[in-house]
Amino acid sequence: MKDCLMSLKIRKNKSPIFITLLLILALLTGLTAGYFSTHGITENGKFEAFSGKVFQNEVSGSTLTLHYTLAHPEKQGIRRKKASxxxxxxxxxxxxxxxxxxEKKLKSFRYSRLSTENQLTLDSMLLYYHTEKSLGDNYLLQEPLGPSLGIQAQLPVLLAEYAFYEDRDITDYLTLLTTIRPYFRSILEFEKKKSEAGFFMSDTTLDRILAQCSSFIRNPDNSYMLNIFQKKLSEYGKLSVPEQNALLLSHQNLMKTEVIPAYQELMTGLEALRGTGKNTRGLTYFKGGKAYYLYLLQSQTGSYVPVKQMEKRLSRQLSDEIGIAGTILRQNPELLTTLSRGITFRKIKPAQMLNALQQKIQTDFPPLTDVTFELRTVHDSMKEYLSPAFYLTPPMDTGTPNVIYINPAASYQGLELFTTLAHEGFPGHLYQTVTFQRQKSSNIRNLLCTSGFAEGWATYIEPYAYQYAADYIQDPSATELARISWLNRSINLCMYSLLDIEIHYNGWTQAEAASFLRAFGIEDSAVVSEIYQYILETPGNYLKYYWGYLSLLDLRTSEQNRLGQDFDLKAFHSQILKIGGVQFPVLEKYIDAEF
Incomplete structure (x- = not known):
């Protein structure tokens, strides 16, 4: 999973997040005609100066945002503020x-005088800010917390992965620990306002968040943040042993006096609001909920297709794939026996899987050379609440490290692990991110959240991953087993995406959702309850993946129909990667453009 700072699975949030509800925090007053008259003569120069200033303003809004975007901000002319x-x-x-x-400034540029790349950037920025403004009075329906995708779950990982490039980074990291409490207090103020408006979470969701927080602070002397901090200090290599020991003591003290109390205070504040959340169903039952869901779909998926049209497209896809799967199983009934027994997959380690994928993808995707990655394991205290796997994006000025986390709680192995690593690594998030960063596009492009594109791409490449995985399936029917396995995953994602719309837009109850799931053989009441609850807590999340996938799939079909025998799959993928993460209307507009 890729949201703006990381892929969940954590970008399976993005969400967005991450630290503020929006990255837009301040607009300096220097964006005037006078500024441009001295800094930009051509229209391209003016626009690039403007977009550069917007980037500087937004990336400086949060220390985490700045650090995860730039390893060395001073080299970009950005002065760091006090860590917060x-x-x-x-x-x-x-x-x-x-x-x-x-918006006003973007519309003032003479569009025809801009380069194609600058036109693309302008279109993406204009749509992004217009969409954010459309949230309007429904902003209280946003939820910064959540059992798996909420900031309280993601923050420990973001802090643990806070890289030390220079001494200032260590100082900033320790200072950040002292700002968790005021940050959580601002969240509590937001939650109180939600409660007063009748928008607070249900007690069921509250219990899940409290359990997650409790798990994190349960063993403060054995926190994985302590171990990782010690490891990072050692690897930094610029500090003496006494200096490291002093920092370790300071860090341990801050964990006990700042971090743990901040989580305890958050839990206490949330507990005080228990019972004020009256709605245990979808967003449509909140005042303004349906309008908020429309905003959420546009901002999260990057698609502006009407909901009813989405619903019809998903229903058609579900019907088609069930039909294809049925045909395969009727022609190969022995596959059911193999699937029920379990697919035998050649023993291969995760790193070997990623290395193999780098080679196999070159048939269908442009090659990517000289790229490194690290595999890490989710700590025991967080494994119950984090996604099965996720990728953390590297700073745009270094391109490293590329870190993929595997959650042992998911118990992924064999085919499931192979395709998950493809989603997170090659040719998924890691591959797409590194390819785009190496093109040195406008800096602002790295900040505009395009979760639908990112997760859509990582889902779009999965059927290729299942195809590559057939080489490791130890069965004469390996190709068919790989295909039916992908169809099974696709059907599930499609089914849950439809449920998302039905629950949040059309107001389905859990009983109605259970009736829908029963048609697909899902009858266990506990399983149904968990599916329903997860979709309630993460509206639009499945659609980021699956609607994003369908948008890319439909674009490919459109290009195949248009170009006929001249269509080249690798060239199509190359163009998608070259354009990079944008909303789908922008992607469709520039799919044939020359850069």
Whole structure:
């Protein structure tokens, strides 16, 4: 899973997040005609100066955002502020005003005089800020917390992975630990305002969040953050042993006096709001909930297709794939026996899988050379609450490290592990991210959240991954087993995406969801309850993956029909990668453009 800082699975949030509800925090007053008259003569120069200033303003809004975007911000002319996680705003008027200012300025450029790349960047920025402004009065329906994708779950990983490039990074990291409490207090203020408006979470969701927080703080002397901090200090290599020991003591003290109390205070504050969340069903039952869901779909999926049209497309895909799967199983009934017994997969380690994938993808995707990666394991204290796997994006100015986390709680192995690593690694998130970063596109492109593109791409490559995996399946029917396995996954993702719409837009109850799932053989009440609850807590999440996948699939079909025998699959993929993460209307507009 890729949201803006990391892929979940954590980008399986993005969500967005991450630290503030929006990256838009401040617009400096220097964006004037006078500035441009001295810094940009051509229209391209003016636009690039503007987009560069917007990037500097937004990337500086949060220390985590800045650090995960740039390893050495000073080299980009950006001065670091005092380390802070920022705050969650309870009033969005200033944010919307900034969006309007951005929109106005973007519309003032003479579009025809811009290069194709700058036109693409302008289109993406304009759509992004227009969409954010469309949230309007429904901003209280946003939820920064959540059992698996919430900030309280993601923050420990983001802090643990806070890389030390220079001494200032160590100082900033330790300072950040002292700002968790005020940051959580701002979240509590936001949650209180949600409660007063009747938008607070259900007690079921509250219990799940409290359990996650409790798990993290249960053994403060054995926190994985302590072990990772010690390891990072050692690997930094610029500090003496006494200096390292002093920092270790400071870090241990901050964990006990700042981090753990911050989580305890958050839990206490949330517990005080118990019972104020009255809605245990989808967003449509909240005032403004349906409009908020439409905003969420646009901002999360990057698609502007009407919901009813989405629903019809998903239903058609579900019907088609069930029909294909049925035909395969009727022609090869022995596959059911193999599937029920379990697919035998050649023993191969995760790193070997990723190395093999780098070679196998070159038939269908452009090669990517000189790229390194690290595989890490989710700590025991977090494994119950984090996704099966996720990729952390590297800073744009270094391109490293490329870290993929595997969650042992998922118990993935064999075919499932191979295809998951393809999703996170090659040719999924890691491959797409590194390819785009090496093109040195406009810096602002690295900040605009395009979860639908990122997760859509990583899902789009999965059928190729299942195809590659057939070489490791130890069965005469390996190709058919790989294909039916992908169809099974696709059907499930499609089914859950449809449920997302039915629950949040059309208002299905759990009983209605259970009736739908029963048609697909899912009858266990505990399983049904968990599916329903997860979709309630993460509206739009499945659609980021599956609608993003369908959008790319339909674009490929459109290009195949248009070009006929001239269609080249690798060239198509190369163009998608060259354009990079944008909303789907922008992608469709530039799919044939020359850069």
């Amino acid at each position: 996680l920022g705050t969650v705003p309870t009033d969005m008027k200033n944010t919307y005003q900034i969006c309007s200012q951005y």
